[in-house]
Amino acid sequence: MTKPNVIEMHDITKKFGEFVANDHINLDVRPGEIHALLGENGAGKSTLMNMLAGLLQPTSGTIKVNGQAVTIDSPSKATKLGIGMVHQHFMLVEAFTVAENIILGSEVTKAGGVLDMKKAVKEITELSQRYGLAVDPSAKIADISVGAQQRVEILKTLYRGADILIFDEPTAVLTPSEITELLNIMKTLVKEGKSIILITHKLDEIRAVSDRVTVIRRGKSIDTVTIEGSTNADLAEMMV
Ligand SMILES: Nc1ncnc2c1ncn2[C@@H]1O[C@H](COP(=O)(O)OP(=O)(O)O)[C@@H](O)[C@H]1O
Ligand SMILES: [Mg+2]
Structure with missing residues (x-):
């Protein structure tokens, strides 16, 4: 039997007042993969992940963790579900x-x-x-x-x-050698059975470690593609 996706976010919308930060976003993460979430500043990446971390609640849409529909209404609930976020x-x-x-x-x-x-x-x-x-x-x-x-x-x-780790722009604060080290740590984590969501807008980092990438632009999920099947030019075009 194949294992269910560790995360399925379906048709997620998040509004702040009238402002739509996430607009019917879909995201699925497979067990043991490094899934990159790519988008420009302000695209809505942190907002989407904060809903998995229990810091924000969706305005509408559904979330499944390991195949089960869940309500993640607090950070401790996220912890119970095996979700951990490095902010x-x-x-x-x-x-x-x-x-x-x-x-x-x-x-x-x-x-x-x-x-x-x-x-x-x-x-x-x-x-x-x-x-x-x-x-x-x-x-x-x-x-x-x-x-x-x-x-x-x-x-x-x-x-x-935590079995599902979310990294929000983790390399922004690091030196080049620390970045190399972090990417190696991520590879070790998935080898040990963890699944990872990696938020970044740096294409080289995505290419170095990720399996698939979901591109978000102005609050909308544009597409999910494999790294192998897409060039940096493809990804950059989807992003902007
Ligand atoms: N608590 C909030 N209240 C109002 N607007 C917000 C709030 N959090 C984020 N936003 C807005 O939502 C948009 C997406 O933000 P964010 O998810 O942080 O983007 P990203 O992480 O992709 O850079 C931005 O325009 C941001 O200003
Ligand atoms: Mg952010």
């Missing part, structure tokens, strides 16, 4: 350590309600080795590089059990 602007507490940030909001407690930091650090270390996400659990967020902060955000989703 464009990180949501970390600068004064806290890496480990504290990762477990924040999902604290492991010992009998008696005491936080079991040792257990959490062990789990974080295992995840970081498995996915090649180098971090120092005891370092303060304020003291580590932007690339390392992003790895913390990724670990945070994995720690919560």
Whole structure:
């Protein structure tokens, strides 16, 4: 039996007042793929993904996760469904350590309600080795590089059990070598069974890692195509 799509967004419309940010958008993501979401600034990409992350609710349309129709009415619901999002602007507490940030909001407690930091650090270390996400659990967020902060955000989703990871313009804040590293991390994630949605407007990055790409223009989904079957010129034309 073939597995259902991990995500199916059907006929999604999102209005902010009279403004239509997403206009009957369709998107499906297959298990184990890196699916790029391509579009110019303001096309409506983050709005669409924030509905998967439980930060926004659709005005109309339906969402299925692993074949089941769902209502994602809060970030914790998204977490329960196995969806994790690495936002464009990180949501970390600068004064806290890496480990504290990762477990924040999902604290492991010992009998008696005491936080079991040792257990959490062990789990974080295992995840970081498995996915090649180098971090120092005891370092303060304020003291580590932007690339390392992003790895913390990724670990945070994995720690919560995410199977579907959304990256919103993840390379915008990175150096060229950090970009190469991130793209490798994404390949490892899908090798380990995760599915990824990668928001970007950089065609070279899409080509380096993605399987398929959905192009969004002014709130409308234009088409979904395979990377192999389309040139950068094709994609650029669909985008503008
Ligand atoms: N909370 C909001 N209220 C009003 N307009 C919004 C809101 N969020 C996004 N928009 C508008 O919706 C459009 C799409 O935004 P966004 O999804 O952030 O685009 P992208 O991520 O593709 O750059 C933009 O014109 C933006 O100004
Ligand atoms: Mg955006």
